[in-house]
Amino acid sequence: MPSAVVITGSWRKSSFSGDENCVTVAPSIQGAAVIDSKHGESDVLAFTSKAWTGLVQAVGLLH
Template sequence: MNTTESARLVWFKSSHSGNEGGECLEVAADATAIHVRDSKESGGSQLAFTRTAWAGFVTEVGRSRPN
């Protein structure tokens, strides 16, 4: 994905993330992929997952969370 395409994405940060820094991710979706980046390095590298792969990831994270 080039910089112009990345700039068109609408990024969302978790409501659990504060403004004091830390380890936060931002997520954006387009027609074919889910994009993930470090909120402190918004102009840096990002990962892109197919929607199917992202759904599987989120499902597994939900299963492994302690109650």
């Protein structure tokens, strides 16, 4: 059974989200949590701090 994601701050819409593709991010005890803003009742995707940093850096390299 997956562990619960404990949110430690406010949810924020990603600056890369457009009108159609909305991603919302919040800090968590584990690192970061991500949800699809249009489907807020959907599951939370949890990242460790190390994994989140790696993802953000990789996305930055694409732009």
